[in-house]
Amino acid sequence: MRIHRLPSRQTDRDYPHLRKKIDRNAKMMHSSGMSAHATLLPTEKIQAIESPPMLYKPATPLACTVLRNERLTPEDYSEDVRHIVIDLRDRDYVYAEGQSMGVMAPGTTPDGKAHRVRLYSIASPGAGEPGYERAVALCVKRVVYETEEQRMEGICSNFLCDLREGDTVPITGPNGKNFALPADDETDLLLFGTGTGIAPFRSFLMNLHSRPKPYGANVHLFFGSRLKIDHIYANDLNDDLLKHSQNERFQIHSALSRENPAQKVYVADLLKMKQELIEPILDRKNFAIYICGLKGMEKGIEAFVRDYLSRKSGKTVEDGEWAELKESLKKAGRWAQEVY
Ligand SMILES: Cc1cc2nc3c(=O)[nH]c(=O)nc-3n(C[C@H](O)[C@H](O)[C@H](O)COP(=O)(O)OP(=O)(O)OC[C@H]3O[C@@H](n4cnc5c(N)ncnc54)[C@H](O)[C@@H]3O)c2cc1C
CATH class of the missing domain: 2.40.30.10 (Translation factors)
Known part of the structure; x- marks a missing residue:
């Protein structure tokens, strides 16, 4: 079923005939049990790299x-x-x-x-x-x-x-088995880390960059810390992350929340600033999102994806529906988060 995509809700005023068509489509999809937003998200399950089972339990460390x-x-x-x-x-x-x-x-x-x-x-x-x-x-x-x-x-x-x-x-x-890299290299990766949450992404990037054949899809790492000096693995003391050359398909974006008091940038702000880079990835519908670090950081990323879905479908994603959509992304192996 074709969905007309509007650039923003503001255009509802400018294109009332399209709004009617969208609402009609949404109604039909609702009656067939399908959400208008669900069609904008990837549903195909990702085959992940296999994670070994737990070998050592607390009783026998x-x-x-x-x-x-x-x-x-x-x-x-x-x-x-x-x-x-x-x-x-x-x-x-x-x-x-x-x-x-x-x-x-x-x-x-x-x-x-x-x-x-x-x-x-x-x-x-x-x-x-x-x-x-x-x-x-x-x-x-x-x-x-x-x-x-x-x-x-x-x-x-x-x-x-x-x-x-x-x-x-x-x-x-x-x-854990749910924070695994995709087995194929066609999946765009959106990685979000704050503080020590950068740890699994160091491991991801080292894997991707040691492959004989370069990773075939886009990789964007969004990395948040307070100051440049606590930009773990990307400061003067250790720059393991920066050793990987960046190009159009692989980029590291950093958000510093305390470096410049006049311009506090959090990971969620950075996403909005890089909207033009990220939305084509969401549009392509073969992405996986990984979030690791401070509890609460996921909220801004969820808000960004919800806003994208709302604008694309011309219909606000309500709380309940978002919870379902996020769950289906998780089940498909396309949304993994470890926040603590
Ligand atoms: C999947 C996952 C991955 C993680 N990865 C990392 C990682 O890569 N790096 C990392 O540094 N951490 C990581 N953590 C966090 C880590 O597991 C620990 O929670 C963290 O190191 C704190 O443990 P601790 O034993 O030092 O503190 P604890 O002794 O457990 O205390 C932790 C907190 O409990 C509260 N608390 C405990 N006792 C009291 C008390 N008597 N009175 C008041 N408050 C109290 C305090 O708020 C304190 O900050 C991860 C967590 C998870 C779930």
């Missing part, structure tokens, strides 16, 4: 050795973020890009129970951390929080950030 603990933010900067490399030589731990690793901090809770596992996105490609025989890296931010009485340190992040070369780290997993 795997003891590994730390090879490196490198600070990714300056010593005198308030945020302490680390690149921690863990040795996997002589270990049967295998993982795919987009999976997380569990870490069990030693010690017990005040009521004597073992600390629960904390998850960390794997920052290395499935083939292993470059420069090491067989290793995997995590990107960890030291969590500190204040209660009314005292300053407290997050259990696992502080354990990890304080590790030294040669120390033992008990790991579990790998976890």
Whole structure:
């Protein structure tokens, strides 16, 4: 069924005959159980790269050795973020890009129970951390929080950030199968990361750039942080992400929310600024969206996609309908989010 696409709702005033036609189409689709917006989204399920199953459970963690603990933010900067490399030589731990690793901090809770596992996105490609025989890296931010009485340190992040070369780290997993790269290379990738949420995208990009045949579709990484210095893997201390040459099909876009107080740019703002680049990708209907990082960051991205669908169909996407559409994108493997 053909849908007439209007550039904006404002044109309803200018083309009332088209509005009638759209409403008629929408009614027909509604009666046939199909949403007007659904036809603007890709429905074909993506075949993903296979993710290995969980090999190590919390009851039987795997003891590994730390090879490196490198600070990714300056010593005198308030945020302490680390690149921690863990040795996997002589270990049967295998993982795919987009999976997380569990870490069990030693010690017990005040009521004597073992600390629960904390998850960390794997920052290395499935083939292993470059420069090491067989290793995997995590990107960890030291969590500190204040209660009314005292300053407290997050259990696992502080354990990890304080590790030294040669120390033992008990790991579990790998976890998760829903944040996997598409198996074919025709799917446009829209990647959104904030803070340590950049970790899985480092692993994605390293995979894509190590392939003998270059990735065939567009890849756009939208990356948000407060300042240039906490642009993890893209600052003076470590520029792993910037090592990949950019071209028309592969681009990194950065949003800095505190660098210039007069111009705070968040990932959602950047999307609007790059609308002309992104909308043709949504129009082509063979995309996958990946979101990782701060809880709440997904809202701006959802608003952008909802707005696009509303403008294209000439009909506002209501909350309930959006929830259904997002669910169908998730089921098709075209919307993956890990926010924490
Ligand atoms: C899929 C996934 C992937 C992740 N990937 C990463 C990653 O790549 N890098 C990364 O750094 N993190 C990542 N995380 C977050 C990580 O798992 C941990 O949640 C984080 O490191 C904090 O753990 P912690 O043990 O240091 O803090 P915890 O000790 O668990 O404390 C965390 C928070 O709990 C609250 N809290 C706990 N106890 C108290 C108390 N007594 N009083 C008041 N408040 C309290 C505070 O708000 C505190 O900030 C990921 C999470 C998920 C789910």
